[in-house]
Amino acid sequence: AVGSVVLVGAGPGDPGLLTLRALRALNEADVILHDRLVGAGVLALARRDAEQIEVGKQGGRHHTTQETIHALLLEHARAGRRVVRLKGGDPFVFGRGGEELEFLRAHAIPFEVVPGITAAVACAAFSGVPLTHRDHAQSVRFVTAHCRDSRDTLDWAALAQERQTLAIYMGVSELATLQARLIEHGRDATTPFALVENGSLPDQRVVCGVLGNLAERAAAHAVGSPALLILGEVAALAPSLAWFGAAP
Amino acid sequence: AVGSVVLVGAGPGDPGLLTLRALRALNEADVILHDRLVGAGVLALARRDAEQIEVGKQGGRHHTTQETIHALLLEHARAGRRVVRLKGGDPFVFGRGGEELEFLRAHAIPFEVVPGITAAVACAAFSGVPLTHRDHAQSVRFVTAHCRDSRDTLDWAALAQERQTLAIYMGVSELATLQARLIEHGRDATTPFALVENGSLPDQRVVCGVLGNLAERAAAHAVGSPALLILGEVAALAPSLAWFGAAP
Numbered sequence: 001a002v003g004s005v006v007l008v009g010a011g012p013g014d015p016g017l018l019t020l021r022a023l024r025a026l027n028e029a030d031v032i033l034h035d036r037l038v039g040a041g042v043l044a045l046a047r048r049d050a051e052q053i054e055v056g057k058q059g060g061r062h063h064t065t066q067e068t069i070h071a072l073l074l075e076h077a078r079a080g081r082r083v084v085r086l087k088g089g090d091p092f093v094f095g096r097g098g099e100e101l102e103f104l105r106a107h108a109i110p111f112e113v114v115p116g117i118t119a120a121v122a123c124a125a126f127s128g129v130p131l132t133h134r135d136h137a138q139s140v141r142f143v144t145a146h147c148r149d150s151r152d153t154l155d156w157a158a159l160a161q162e163r164q165t166l167a168i169y170m171g172v173s174e175l176a177t178l179q180a181r182l183i184e185h186g187r188d189a190t191t192p193f194a195l196v197e198n199g200s201l202p203d204q205r206v207v208c209g210v211l212g213n214l215a216e217r218a219a220a221h222a223v224g225s226p227a228l229l230i231l232g233e234v235a236a237l238a239p240s241l242a243w244f245g246a247a248p
Numbered sequence: 249a250v251g252s253v254v255l256v257g258a259g260p261g262d263p264g265l266l267t268l269r270a271l272r273a274l275n276e277a278d279v280i281l282h283d284r285l286v287g288a289g290v291l292a293l294a295r296r297d298a299e300q301i302e303v304g305k306q307g308g309r310h311h312t313t314q315e316t317i318h319a320l321l322l323e324h325a326r327a328g329r330r331v332v333r334l335k336g337g338d339p340f341v342f343g344r345g346g347e348e349l350e351f352l353r354a355h356a357i358p359f360e361v362v363p364g365i366t367a368a369v370a371c372a373a374f375s376g377v378p379l380t381h382r383d384h385a386q387s388v389r390f391v392t393a394h395c396r397d398s399r400d401t402l403d404w405a406a407l408a409q410e411r412q413t414l415a416i417y418m419g420v421s422e423l424a425t426l427q428a429r430l431i432e433h434g435r436d437a438t439t440p441f442a443l444v445e446n447g448s449l450p451d452q453r454v455v456c457g458v459l460g461n462l463a464e465r466a467a468a469h470a471v472g473s474p475a476l477l478i479l480g481e482v483a484a485l486a487p488s489l490a491w492f493g494a495a496p
Contacts (some may be wrong), residue, residue: 021264071490093388098378101489115373117267117363118324121338125363130346138401140341141389153386158406214388241349243360
């Protein structure tokens with residue numbers, strides 16, 4: 001009999017942010033295909049004798065192509081195994097989960113999806129920055145700026161508008177460009193930000209500032225990946241609502 | 249000694265979407281102040297002898313004012329209790345969690361935050377609609393349209409732009425207005441949508457269509473609250489990637 005695939009969001013790294021459904025899927029899996037960024041603490045919750053295969057990508061350099069991942073999913077499911085495809089964060093927020101499901105559907109492999117805590121939601125909670133706020137932001141927008149392609153197709157004028165929170169999934173090398181483009185398109189240079197490195201993990205750091213000194217502040221603190229940028233009036237709350245890890 | 253408050257996201261209703269941290273907080277709580285929309289299945293996971301207080305709001309009619317919630321949090325924490333403030337979804341996405349923490353900080357009550365699976369992420373996973381997709385949507389925007397106030401201050405021109413997904417937290421009564429405003433501001437009437445009622449729950453229903461027939465389709469299927477609207481090119485995947493509950 002054909003096996004199945006459960007596409008599972010592992011959350012941002014802290015094993016305590018797995019859902020109960022994700023834990024159950026990890027306990028039942030024969031094979032786990034996981035991204036590189038999924039932490040050891042999460043993988044430790046899997047069934048002892050499950051085969052673990054790292055199919056990670058990092059910083060734009062793809063260690064495993066999407067085609068190879070598809071082929072592995074197909075091979076193991078066709079061998080009758082219960083496969084978990086474990087992704088950092090949530091599989092449907094910048095996770096290419098949709099593409100994997102389209103492939104599985106085309107090959108008649110049954111699947112399920114277990115959502116996860118995406119980085120923006122986790123970093124907000126662990127830095128004390130509400131993504132929306134009655135007084136400051138009526139909407140929140142999740143954006144990726146990982147490569148030249150995504151930078152060039154973004155609608156900067158819309159992103160630069162006030163009273164919305166931007167949660168930007170990006171490489172730290174993109175910060176100078178982000179800062180320049182947003183200011184050029186009208187976002188005020190005094191707009192506060194909170195830049196969260198290793199969100200939810202014991203070594204989390206939060207660097208705060210304003211859009212006008214974003215790249216400078218990040219460089220001064222040597223912020224590395226993974227990092228998530230929360231930009232908007234809500235970020236001004238970070239110093240007063242901090243509760244986890246070192247004060248910003 | 250003063251107690252503490254843990255602000256916990258309960259997710260969309262399915263107890264399997266609680267995080268392990270949320271479960272631990274529920275197990276340790278002396279008092280649980282919960283929104284009305286938090287399901288019985290979630291509350292059943294709390295410590296047997298914890299006091300449960302419903303401070304729910306529904307559909308804009310506030311059964312308990314925000315001031316009363318603040319006063320209850322303060323009273324129980326000052327009595328030395330471990331308080332869980334349990335909210336549907338995530339506390340920082342349209343949850344007014346920020347306001348509650350500002351109040352607690354002002355009164356020197358220690359707190360923590362446990363993020364939850366917000367409705368947009370849950371409904372996407374359980375309807376098979378990826379919120380972002382390399383070919384269709386480079387960003388996703390979470391918006392609320394719950395009352396006249398929020399409708400009137402939204403930037404409709406920005407919301408009407410292509411190649412972004414909108415995840416709209418709303419009352420079903422808002423659909424006709426949403427449809428009219430988005431089309432009036434240039435969003436194509438053929439933009440697909442997936443409207444998810446009772447997302448993640450056994451009675452989940454997904455109604456699909458295009459922006460031009462949104463209100464009509466919702467009325468024809470008598471869609472009720474809670475419902476979440478996913479609007480954008482990605483919603484065209486709903487029929488082929490459906491895996492949970494009845495086919496759309």
